[in-house]
Amino acid sequence: MIKLDVLKKEHIPYVCYIEEKHLEETLGYEMLCSELHNKYAHFYVALDDEKVVGYIGAWIIEGTTDIINFVVDEMYQHQGIGQLLMKKIIDQSIELNSKEILLEVREKNIQAINFYSLQGFKQITIRKEYYKNKDNALILRKEL
């Protein structure tokens, strides 16, 4: 059964593994460790038994939630785990009086864009050649 947990140090090597597998740019071990001590950081993992199968990380600061990273391991996608992780961030944001959630996504990442659209995110702008490989980024926003 899938359950959510707050990110802990022992999860981080597994989070790095999933990041490297699925994301073209990763936060990496050092940055993820530093988030453990960041009071604005809200990072959660999805666990199958004790195995990390997904994670979401956000900063909630002065009424705005910024999603930093979000990934579910391929074998576990399309099972509602992404929705579970996103709901956790939405609930946490509402509890902390956040008014909006912002994120950036590669314009070519149709799977993620479809997911965000079903979650009520709308495009507010596009940043041309935003990523290291010059991919464009869409900036999406969900009002809370």
Ligand SMILES: CC(C)(COP(=O)(O)OP(=O)(O)OC[C@H]1O[C@@H](n2cnc3c(N)ncnc32)[C@H](O)[C@@H]1OP(=O)(O)O)[C@@H](O)C(=O)NCCC(=O)NCCS
């Ligand atoms: C984006 C991502 C995290 C989604 O994770 P997931 O666990 O597959 O998500 P879920 O199973 O909860 O949701 C996906 C499905 O639910 C649907 N869905 C999502 N929110 C919904 C909602 N509010 N109402 C109805 N359906 C919804 C989606 O259309 C999708 O349907 P499908 O299974 O028929 O394709 C995953 O695709 C992923 O890790 N991608 C690679 C990394 C990545 O791109 N991350 C985002 C970087 S910006």
